[in-house]
Amino acid sequence: xxxxxxxxxxxxxxxxxxxxxxxDYGLDRIQFSAFLGEINHNRREELLQKIKREIGKKPAxxxxxxxxDKDVRLRQMVVVNESNERTDKPDSQ
Amino acid sequence: xxxxxxxxxxxxxxxxxxxxxxxDYGLDRIQFSAFLGEINHNRREELLQKIKREIGKKPAxxxxxxxxDKDVRLRQMVVVNESNERTDKPDSQ
Numbered sequence: 001x002x003x004x005x006x007x008x009x010x011x012x013x014x015x016x017x018x019x020x021x022x023x024d025y026g027l028d029r030i031q032f033s034a035f036l037g038e039i040n041h042n043r044r045e046e047l048l049q050k051i052k053r054e055i056g057k058k059p060a061x062x063x064x065x066x067x068x069d070k071d072v073r074l075r076q077m078v079v080v081n082e083s084n085e086r087t088d089k090p091d092s093q
Numbered sequence: 094x095x096x097x098x099x100x101x102x103x104x105x106x107x108x109x110x111x112x113x114x115x116x117d118y119g120l121d122r123i124q125f126s127a128f129l130g131e132i133n134h135n136r137r138e139e140l141l142q143k144i145k146r147e148i149g150k151k152p153a154x155x156x157x158x159x160x161x162d163k164d165v166r167l168r169q170m171v172v173v174n175e176s177n178e179r180t181d182k183p184d185s186q
């Protein structure tokens with residue numbers, strides 16, 4: 001099932017470590033502090049345990065939401081890149 | 094329907110403006126650059142139009158995902174606050 005992981009982590013080092021862990025689990029970076037990807041229940045639990053171990057007692061806020069196929073089809077984006085080119089994804093409904 | 098909005102916005106001023114807009118639409122801030130809340134289809138479209146107008150040609154990446162009740166029940170969190178107190182939300186499955 002698709003899941004989205006978003007995080008607020010003050011430490012650059014820890015934030016970068018959490019990004020590495022998400023990438024190791026095959027998730028795609030969709031924003032600086034957000035990953036999205038297909039991950040089954042067992043791997044999701046394993047990923048969360050790994051994230052908890054990395055965080056330890058360091059300040060962090062990590063949230064994971066599974067997203068069903070129906071919801072992901074309703075995803076909407078507004079994207080303007082640094083060259084001021086707009087690349088909105090139109091409503092995919 | 095619940096929706097989550099996440100954003101990567103380099104400009105402090107624009108980022109703060111987008112946060113205000115999300116708050117105006119009754120969404121709750123769940124992270125520095127993430128809001129979650131109940132919003133119906135029409136209000137969601139209106140919110141997106143407002144966000145697009147605010148962004149104009151300024152660099153920004155805003156993503157909105159509707160999240161159905163089933164998915165939101167599977168939300169998982171790892172939270173350690175600045176006083177190093179862990180307040181994980183247990184699996185709500």
